[in-house]
Amino acid sequence: MNWYGIxxxxxxxxxxxxxxxxxxIVSPVVSTALYFVVFGAAIGSRMPEIESVDYGxxxxxxxxxxxxxxxxxQNAGFGIYFPKFIGxxxxxxxxxxxxxxxxxxxxxxxxTKSMLIGLIILVTxxxxxxxxxxxxxxxxxxxxxTAVSFSLLGFILGIWARNFEQLNLVPLLVVTPxxxxxxxxxxxxxxxxxxxxxxxxxxxxxxxSGFRWSFFGTADVPIVAxxxxxxxxxxxxxxxxxxxxxxxxxxxx
Amino acid sequence: xxxxxxxxxLRKTYxxxxxxxxxxxxxxxEGEILALLGPNGAGxxxxxxxxxxxxxxxxxxxxxxxxxxxxxxxETRKLIGLVPQEINLEPFELxxxxxxxxxxxxxxxxxxxxxxxxxxxxxxxxxxxxxxxELSGGMRRRVLIAKALSHEPRVLFLDEPTAGVDVELRRDxxxxxxxxxxxxxxxxxxxxYIEEAEAIADRVGVINSGELLLVxxxxxxxxxxxxxxxxxxxxxxxxxxxxxxxxxxxxxxKDGRSLIYAYKTTGERTGITRLLTAVQAAxxxxxxxxxxxxxxxxxxxxxxxxxxx
Numbered sequence: 001m002n003w004y005g006i007x008x009x010x011x012x013x014x015x016x017x018x019x020x021x022x023x024x025i026v027s028p029v030v031s032t033a034l035y036f037v038v039f040g041a042a043i044g045s046r047m048p049e050i051e052s053v054d055y056g057x058x059x060x061x062x063x064x065x066x067x068x069x070x071x072x073x074q075n076a077g078f079g080i081y082f083p084k085f086i087g088x089x090x091x092x093x094x095x096x097x098x099x100x101x102x103x104x105x106x107x108x109x110x111x112t113k114s115m116l117i118g119l120i121i122l123v124t125x126x127x128x129x130x131x132x133x134x135x136x137x138x139x140x141x142x143x144x145x146t147a148v149s150f151s152l153l154g155f156i157l158g159i160w161a162r163n164f165e166q167l168n169l170v171p172l173l174v175v176t177p178x179x180x181x182x183x184x185x186x187x188x189x190x191x192x193x194x195x196x197x198x199x200x201x202x203x204x205x206x207x208x209s210g211f212r213w214s215f216f217g218t219a220d221v222p223i224v225a226x227x228x229x230x231x232x233x234x235x236x237x238x239x240x241x242x243x244x245x246x247x248x249x250x251x252x253x
Numbered sequence: 254x255x256x257x258x259x260x261x262x263l264r265k266t267y268x269x270x271x272x273x274x275x276x277x278x279x280x281x282x283e284g285e286i287l288a289l290l291g292p293n294g295a296g297x298x299x300x301x302x303x304x305x306x307x308x309x310x311x312x313x314x315x316x317x318x319x320x321x322x323x324x325x326x327x328e329t330r331k332l333i334g335l336v337p338q339e340i341n342l343e344p345f346e347l348x349x350x351x352x353x354x355x356x357x358x359x360x361x362x363x364x365x366x367x368x369x370x371x372x373x374x375x376x377x378x379x380x381x382x383x384x385x386x387e388l389s390g391g392m393r394r395r396v397l398i399a400k401a402l403s404h405e406p407r408v409l410f411l412d413e414p415t416a417g418v419d420v421e422l423r424r425d426x427x428x429x430x431x432x433x434x435x436x437x438x439x440x441x442x443x444x445x446y447i448e449e450a451e452a453i454a455d456r457v458g459v460i461n462s463g464e465l466l467l468v469x470x471x472x473x474x475x476x477x478x479x480x481x482x483x484x485x486x487x488x489x490x491x492x493x494x495x496x497x498x499x500x501x502x503x504x505x506x507k508d509g510r511s512l513i514y515a516y517k518t519t520g521e522r523t524g525i526t527r528l529l530t531a532v533q534a535a536x537x538x539x540x541x542x543x544x545x546x547x548x549x550x551x552x553x554x555x556x557x558x559x560x561x562x
Contacts, residue, residue, distance in 0.1 A: 002327075008357025012346070019345060087341030091400070094305040095358040096330035248309065 005097040009105025010112070013079050017113045024113070025120060028067055032121045035063055036128040039185060050187050051218040057131035060122070061212040062184030068118040068143065069150050069179055069204065073171045076110035076154030081167050084159070089251070099245035103155065110151035111144070118143055131215065139214035145230050146207050150175075152237035159250050178204040188220045203233055256280040257332075257408055257439050258304065263313035265299055265463075273299040275463040276313070281408075281441060286434055287468075288450035289443045290553055291460035297443035298338060300460070301410045305335045317408060331359060334406030338413045340393045344386035348377060348396055351385060352403040359404035368403055374429065375399045391422045398429070409433065411442040415449060427453045447550035461557050474552065483525060485512045485532060486541040495535040501528050 017024050040056035047055040083089040092102060125131075133139050154171075161167040182204030188196050199205050200221070210226025213219035219226070244251065258281035265274040273296045281287050291297050302308035304315055306326055315322040317329035343351060352368045372378040375395040380388060385396055394414070401409060411430075415423040430440050430453050444450060450457050450471070458468040467474070490509035501524070504513040512532070516523045532539065 002360045004357045004360050004362060008354050011357070012343075012350070012354045015346065015350065083343075086343070087337075087339055088343055090307055090335070090337050090341065091355060091358060093307045094330060094333070094335050096327040096360050097358060098327075 002095075002097045002101050005095060006101050006105045006108070009092070009097075009102065010109045013106060013109030014112065016079070017075075017109075025117070028071070028117045028121055029124050032063060032067070032124045033128070035059070036125065040128055050190075051216070053216045053218065054129065054131075056129040057216075058187075058212075059185050060125045060129065060131060061215050062179075062208050063125065064118045064121050064143075065146065065182075065204070065208045065211055066179045066184050067121055068114045068147055069175055069207075070171060071114035071117050072110055072147050072150035073154035073157065073175050075113050076107055076151035077158035077161065077167050077171070078154075079106050079110055080155055080158035081161050081164075084251075085164075093251065099241075102245075103152075103241055107148060107151040107155050110154060111147035114147045114151065115143055118147070133215050134217045135214040139211065142207070142211045142214055142226075142230075145234065146211070149230060149234035149237055152234065152241060156237060156240050156244065159244055162250075178202055179208075182208050183220055184208055203229055206230065255283055257283040257318055258441070259314075259316045260300070260304065261314045263300070263303060263315060264311045265296075265303060265308065266311045273463050274303070274310075274313075277460075277463070277465045279458065279465060279468060281439060282456075283407075283439055284434060284437050285455045286430060286440045286442070286453050287456050287458060288454035288471075289441065289458045289460055290445065290447065290450055291443070292445060292557065295460045296463040297460055298412055299463075301335070301412055301441070301443065305333055305410060306330055331404075332407045334401035334404065334409045336397050336401045336409070336411045336414055338416065340390065340397060342385040342393055342396060345384055347381070348372070348383055348385060348388070348399075349381040351396065352399055355400040356403040361404050367405070371399045371402045374402075374432075376425070391418055394418060394422075398426075402433075406438065408439045408441070411440065413443055413445070415444065415446065423449070447548060447553055451548065459553060459556055466556055475546070480515055480517055480547045480551075481523075482545045482547075483514045483516070483528075484543040484545070485514070485529075485539055486510060486543070487512070488538040488540045491537065495537075497535045498528075498531055501531070 036056065039059055044055040044059075049055065050058045080089075083092065097105075157167060157170050181199065182202045183199065184204075188199045188205065191199065206221055206226040206229035209220040210223055210230070213223050213226070243249070258279070260277055260279040260281075263274050263277045264272075266272050277296070277300060279300075289297050289300070299308060303310050304317065304322065306322055306329070310323075318332045320328040320332075322329045346354075349368060349372065352371065353363060353365075356364065356368065369378065369381075372381050375398060377392065377395055377399055380392065385393060388396065398411070398414070414426055418426070427449070430442070434440060442449070442454075454471050456468060457471050457474055459466040487510055491505065491512075492509060494503050494505050494512065498512075501514055504515075505511075506513065514525075514528055516525070529539075
C-alpha cells in the first residue's frame with residue numbers, strides 16, 4: 001500500500017477545504033440556523049410532536065443528512081473533477097498509486113469534510129433545540145457510512161462529468177429531491193398510503209430513518225432495513241468505481 | 254551502458270482509429286540525454302505517456318529499470334518523473350505544497366530539506382510560499398519540473414520543456430538537464446527545437462507519423478548526414494560560372510559575388526584544395542572564405558521529406 005500517496009491526496013484535498021474555511025463552515029452553520037428559524041420556530045411551533053419527539057428536534061437528523069449528502073456528493077465530485085478539468089490528473093495517473101488508493105484518498109477526504117460539517121450542524125442545532133442521542137455510536141456509524149457512500153457517488157459523478165453543468169446536475173436534480181422526499185422534515189407515516197409506498201423506493205428514506213432512530217429510537221422503517229440499504233448502496237457505488245478503473249472510463253485512453 | 258528504458262514493438266491505436274505509434278522499438282541508456290525530435294502529432298507525447306502509464310499500449314512491451322510497466326507498474330513509476338507539455342497546476346495551492354504533494358503521491362516520506370533543495374535548484378525558493386497562479390508562465394513551468402524532481406526519479410521525461418519559454422530560461426533548463434545527468438539521471442526530452450537537441454542531447458531520435466526513423470549519437474548523426482558548405486567571396490562579381498569550374502556544381506549567389514560549394518565532411522577527399530586552385534586558375538580573386546555546417550534542423554527536414562517522398 002502506498003500510504004504516503006493516500007495521505008498526500010487526503011491532505012491536499014483537505015487543504016482545499018481549509019483554504020475556503022469561511023465558505024466551508026460558515027455557510028452550513030448559517031443555513032442550519034435558517035432552517036431552525038423557519039421550520040423549527042415559525043412552523044414547528046404550530047406542529048404537534050411527531051412520535052413523541054418535538055418537531056424542532058425531529059428535523060435535526062434530517063437536516064444533518066441533507067447537508068452530509070449534498071456535501072459528500074459535491075466535495076467528492078469536485079475533488080476529482082477539478083484535477084481532470086485543469087489537467088493535473090496526469091500526475092495521479094502516472095504515480096505509483098493504485099485505483100483503490102486513489103479512491104481512498106479522494107473519497108476519504110470528501111467524507112471527512114462532510115462529516116465535519118455534519119458534526120458542526122449537530123453542535124449548532126444544540127443552540128436551538130434540546131435533544132439527546134440515544135445511540136451515539138450507531139449515530140456516528142451511520143454518519144460515516146453515509147458520508148463514505150455518497151462521496152463514492154460524488155466521485156463517480158466527478159469522473160463522468162464533462163463540464164461543470166453536468167457536475168451540478170445530479171446533486172441538484174436527483175440528490176436534493178430525494179433528500180427532501182426522504183422524510184427529512186416529516187415522518188412518512190404522515191403521508192397517504194400510496195405515497196408511503198412510493199417513498200419506500202427512495203433510498204434516502206432508509207438513511208434518514210436509520211439516522212433518526214440512532215437519535216430518538218423511532219423510525220419509519222426497521223433499522224435492519226436501513227443498514228441493509230446503505231450497504232447495498234455503497235456496494236453498487238464501489239462496483240461502478242471498480243468498473244471505471246478497470247476500463248479507464250473517461251480517465252485513460 | 255545498460256539500458257534503463259526498453260521499448261519493444263510498441264503500438265498504440267486510439268479509439269478513434271488514429272494510429273499514434275506503429276511499432277516503436279527503442280533502448281534508452283542509463284544516464285544519457287536522449288532527444289526525441291519530431292513534428293507535431295508525430296507520436297512523441299503518446300510514446301512518453303505510454304511509458305509513464307497514462308496511456309495504455311495496444312501492443313508491445315515496455316520495461317523501466319528492468320521492471321515491466323504493465324505488471325510491475327509500482328516499481329517503474331517510482332523511477333519516473335514526468336514533466337508534461339501543458340502547464341497544469343492547482344491554481345490556489347502554494348508552490349511548496351504542490352511539491353510535497355508530488356513527493357507523497359510517489360510514495361516518499363516528507364522531506365522538507367530535499368524539497369527546499371529542489372526549489373533552490375530551480376530558483377523557486379523565494380516563491381515557495383506563493384500560490385502557483387501568482388507565478389509567471391516560465392516560473393510555473395519550473396514548478397512542474399520541481400514537482401517531477403521532488404520524488405527523486407531516476408528517469409526524467411521532459412515533454413517539450415522549453416515550448417514558449419524565453420531564451421534565458423531555456424538556457425537555465427539546459428544547464429539543469431546537464432547537472433541532472435551528472436547525478437546519473439536519465440533524461441528523455443521531446444522537442445521540435447533542433448537547437449535544443451543539438452545543445453544538450455547525447456543521442457537523437459527522430460520520430461514521424463508514429464515511427465521512429467532513427468536513433469543515433471548526435472555527433473555521428475551530424476557527421477553522417479552533415480554537409481558543409483564553403484562560400485568563396487570574390488573581389489569582382491562574375492556573371493556566369495567559368496566552364497573550368499563546371500565539375501564542382503557551384504552555386505552562384507544572386508549578386509555574383511560569391512560561389513558556394515557543398516561537400517560531405519565524411520568523404521576522404523573534400524576537393525577543396527583542387528577547387529581553390531581551379532578558382533585561381535580561372536582568374537578569379539578571392540576576398541574571403543566561409544564554411545558552414547548544416548544544422549540538425551536541415552538534417553531533420555531532409556529526413557522527414559525523404560520519408561514522405
